[in-house]
Amino acid sequence: MTCAEFKEAVALYAAGALPPTEAAQLEAHLEGPRHEGCFEALREALRGVEALAASLPPARPRDEVWRNIEKRLSPRGGRRVPASVALAASAAAVAIALSWLVSARARRQSDDAARQRELCLEQVRSLTGDEEAQREALSLLASPSSQFVTLAAPSDATQPLARAIVDPRTHRAVVVSTVLQPRSDRDYQVWVIRGQEPPRPGALLRGARGTALAQVAPALLERGADAIALSLEPPGGSPNGKPTQVLAVGPFPKS
Amino acid sequence: MYGSEAMFLWLLATAAGGRGRDDATLLRRIAAGDQGSLRTLYERAAPVALAVAVRILGSRGEAEEAVQDAFVQAWQRAETYDERRGPAVGWVTSIVRSRALDRLRARASLGRTAQAMSDAGALAGGPAQMESVEGRQRRLRVHEALCQLPEEQRASLELAYFAGLTQKEIAESTAVPIGTVKTRCRLALQKLASILEEEGS
Numbered sequence: 001m002t003c004a005e006f007k008e009a010v011a012l013y014a015a016g017a018l019p020p021t022e023a024a025q026l027e028a029h030l031e032g033p034r035h036e037g038c039f040e041a042l043r044e045a046l047r048g049v050e051a052l053a054a055s056l057p058p059a060r061p062r063d064e065v066w067r068n069i070e071k072r073l074s075p076r077g078g079r080r081v082p083a084s085v086a087l088a089a090s091a092a093a094v095a096i097a098l099s100w101l102v103s104a105r106a107r108r109q110s111d112d113a114a115r116q117r118e119l120c121l122e123q124v125r126s127l128t129g130d131e132e133a134q135r136e137a138l139s140l141l142a143s144p145s146s147q148f149v150t151l152a153a154p155s156d157a158t159q160p161l162a163r164a165i166v167d168p169r170t171h172r173a174v175v176v177s178t179v180l181q182p183r184s185d186r187d188y189q190v191w192v193i194r195g196q197e198p199p200r201p202g203a204l205l206r207g208a209r210g211t212a213l214a215q216v217a218p219a220l221l222e223r224g225a226d227a228i229a230l231s232l233e234p235p236g237g238s239p240n241g242k243p244t245q246v247l248a249v250g251p252f253p254k255s
Numbered sequence: 256m257y258g259s260e261a262m263f264l265w266l267l268a269t270a271a272g273g274r275g276r277d278d279a280t281l282l283r284r285i286a287a288g289d290q291g292s293l294r295t296l297y298e299r300a301a302p303v304a305l306a307v308a309v310r311i312l313g314s315r316g317e318a319e320e321a322v323q324d325a326f327v328q329a330w331q332r333a334e335t336y337d338e339r340r341g342p343a344v345g346w347v348t349s350i351v352r353s354r355a356l357d358r359l360r361a362r363a364s365l366g367r368t369a370q371a372m373s374d375a376g377a378l379a380g381g382p383a384q385m386e387s388v389e390g391r392q393r394r395l396r397v398h399e400a401l402c403q404l405p406e407e408q409r410a411s412l413e414l415a416y417f418a419g420l421t422q423k424e425i426a427e428s429t430a431v432p433i434g435t436v437k438t439r440c441r442l443a444l445q446k447l448a449s450i451l452e453e454e455g456s
Contacts, residue, residue: 017415048444
């Protein structure tokens with residue numbers, strides 16, 4: 001993309017009217033070393049968007065809105081995704097995280113399933129690229145025995161990074177995320193964890209602008225699983241069959 | 256701190272580029288785990304961000320939930336903020352807009368009837384926003400500038416920002432080529448940006 005092309009499209013980008021693939025192209029262009037007025041054009045467009053927002057009568061949120069935000073913030077220093085979680089050292093951490101996740105999941109279970117289904121359905125419909133995984137996800141969403149697993153950072157169960165749509169009865173699962181940002185130098189990979197066995201690598205999670213989908217091979221789930229995890233890997237996936245950097249983990253539902 | 260006057264003055268300052276460094280510092284503190292800085296950002300941004308969410312969702316309750324989700328997300332992702340790409344209020348407002356549109360699309364995907372509430376009805380139930388005479392006058396001037404835009408420019412921009420339509424969807428719904436949609440949005444934003452600059456100068 002040239003600077004001229006960027007400037008031609010930047011108004012639509014600022015207004016949020018570009019499809020994810022094109023928006024990602026503009027964002028990638030900004031990472032380039034030299035520009036001819038690109039940031040100036042972006043800031044002007046954003047000023048216009050700010051004016052659009054500022055033309056609305058301001059609305060003060062109720063006091064409980066901030067209180068609810070505060071409740072969802074993890075303690076200082078505990079919210080960051082760990083820089084690196086070595087496989088050998090991660091078993092205990094995963095076990096602790098799982099117990100935390102299970103309890104958090106239990107609290108939310110009663111009112112969360114319908115919302116999760118809604119969100120997943122919309123996320124899956126918005127995806128492009130992997131039609132087979134998309135069909136599988138829609139099929140799982142239509143299945144009454146499907147369940148939803150939130151994949152969250154081991155250090156913070158309240159911060160979902162992805163969801164898995166899982167049917168433990170038929171050993172099928174699809175992972176979907178609209179949060180993870182695409183990286184040119186890394187891939188996201190799905191893992192299946194069972195007991196003390198080494199984690200088994202699954203599909204790569206790819207997609208534009210953080211929206212991505214990955215189908216977990218049924219063979220990985222035939223003997224059941226304890227958890228599904230997501231890791232950050234070099235391009236092409238784990239080079240050694242072990243997770244390089246565990247980003248998120250979630251408990252696998254029992255059939 | 257919730258006064259729209261303060262909010263508007265802050266917007267003007269950021270439009271003039273005077274708060275870029277402050278924004279970067281604020282977001283660095285948030286990234287380091289400073290909840291007080293997040294509260295500062297919330298006080299600056301929440302009234303406008305909530306107004307955007309209410310406009311998108313037509314429901315005060317859902318809009319406040321979108322604001323909650325967005326500020327939690329801002330807390331998680333503060334380190335990704337890049338001041339070269341605009342002020343922090345705009346950044347967090349864009350997150351609020353995205354979360355509101357997620358809810359709107361999820362609602363639509365279930366085939367629910369869109370019960371668009373009137374602005375007045377949608378805003379009922381929350382505390383009134385105290386707005387100074389001067390602040391209200393400034394906001395109305397921006398609103399007036401918006402109304403003075405050619406109808407097709409204003410409609411294209413509002414379909415993009417408040418309805419979340421893509422350029423292709425806007426082109427289809429307004430029966431014009433995509434290039435025309437681009438031009439309309441660009442001209443509309445340039446005009447609105449110039450209003451902020453005039454107010455700030």
